[in-house]
Amino acid sequence: MTPSNRPSCKINLICGTLGAGKTTLLRHLLKQKPSDETWAIIVNEFGAIGLDGAILSSQNSASVHEIPGGCICCSAMPELQETLDTLLREYRFDRILIEPTGLSEPETLVDLLRNLKQELGAQKSVFLENIICVFAANELDPQLWQTKLSYRNLSHMADIVLLNKSDLCSDEHLKSLTDYASGLYPPKQAVVLTQQSEVDAALLKPTAKAEGLYFLNDPQTAKTTSPKQKSLHQPRRIVHESMPDHPLLLDYQQQQSRATLSYGWLFSPEAEFDWQKLHTLFEDFNNEPSVSELRRMKGVFRVGKPWMLFQWRQKQLSRELISYRKDSRIEILIAAQQTDKPFNPSDFYRGLINCLKTQDG
Structure with missing residues (x-):
């Protein structure tokens, strides 16, 4: 089987802090699913009885798989590996969205996906597309963002950062967050202010810019960036x-x-x-x-x-x-x-x- 006709599947991680709006984001994305594509969702909840899976299943637009009772980055990782292996080998999904618990360490998931891609070899082409991280803007400030290790890890890993619940924040507070986000490294493809986690599903796919280098703004020469502006890294x-x-x-x-x-x-x-x-x-x-x-x-x-x-x-x-x-x-x-x-x-x-x-x- 040649790479051109090999079945392919795109994977996105939907990460973020507890209560930031990850499940709501998934619901918005499912509403935009192309009619000719089949999607699967893997939902991880730390509690033994999962609720997010039931919420997402009610939309009847994707195959939903729950992994409750532990974090898929550690204690529940074997269940995640088994679920992913089954979905990739036995089914032909165009896209798989993974929502880990808000207590997760997403870098271990990326390592797992990379290893799984190598194991699948010629059977299937697996592409890890954008990692989206959701923060509750009203619960975040630059000092907390900088000092809390779990927040730094999430933003380092992310390709897209969503600052949700922006309607609960003042313009001054939002500007402080977007100013801080403009200095994140590696630079983000976009930092987006959202209400109810409502975004365009195009954010699931990497931009052309993401295939190469894109630069941080120089703090000594950069102009003030509007808090509503999506892209914080303008080309020079x-x-x-x-x-x-x-x-x-x-x-x-x-x-x-x-x-x-x-x-x-x-x-x-x-x-x-x-x-x-x-x-x-x-x-x-x-x-x-x-x-x-x-x-x-x-x-x-x-x-x-x-x-x-x-x-x-x-x-x-x-x-x-x-x-x-x-x-x-x-x-x-x-x-x-x-x-x-x-x-x-x-x-x-x-x-x-x-x-x-x-x-x-």
Whole structure:
């Protein structure tokens, strides 16, 4: 069976905090299901008696499968694996939506889906599309978002962030949330303000932009963003410059605004980096005159089974494990002004390549 005629199934994770509106979001999405597609929903509830499955089943527009009595990220993971295996091998669903409990750790689900995709091999093409995370905007503030680990993990993992219950918030509060969201890394495809979790089902599918790099707004030059605006990452002038070919490099972009140069590299999720070599590479920022105008560096890298987030700002380097799983990527912001020793992206790229683990390492 060739890849072109192999049965395919798209999967979305609908994550979020308890009571934020995940089930309501699923109900809106089901109303928009194309008539020529078959969908399945896997609903996980921590309690022994599930209610969300009954609510969703009442719409009669999808095959609903409940996994109550534990979190599918840990104690109920065997049930999830068995359910997914059955749905993918024995049925021909066009799309499967998975709603884990609000207590979940979504990165373990992505790891499970990746392994399951490899096990299925030639039998079926499985595509993990957008991960949507729902927060209750009226229960969230930037400080809580930044300090609560579970909230950070959810937003790191998400492709789309929904700030639901926006009608219960002031414009000032919403602006504080969208301003914070504009600095999330990796950048989100969209941050959407919603009431009753009502969104367009097109958000299930990655945008063309999601296949490559997209950059954070430069905080020193970005204009004020309206709280109602969906996309928080507006493109700037792209400077086309090539990098030496490497099988694991998916994309390179250089963008320029009036005061800032942005350099970005995107690597395949198969690329594995040595975190200690990365740490040494980034520490050298403090010793290199060529990056004296460096404003900020953010990067997420696969360093084995986990991914790690590195951040450099004002000569301070930090690192932490991150729930992101899609690829490895890095963005560097440098002041766009003439210096005696300007930043050389090709030299830095060679440094990144030297941090890759070897096949036998």
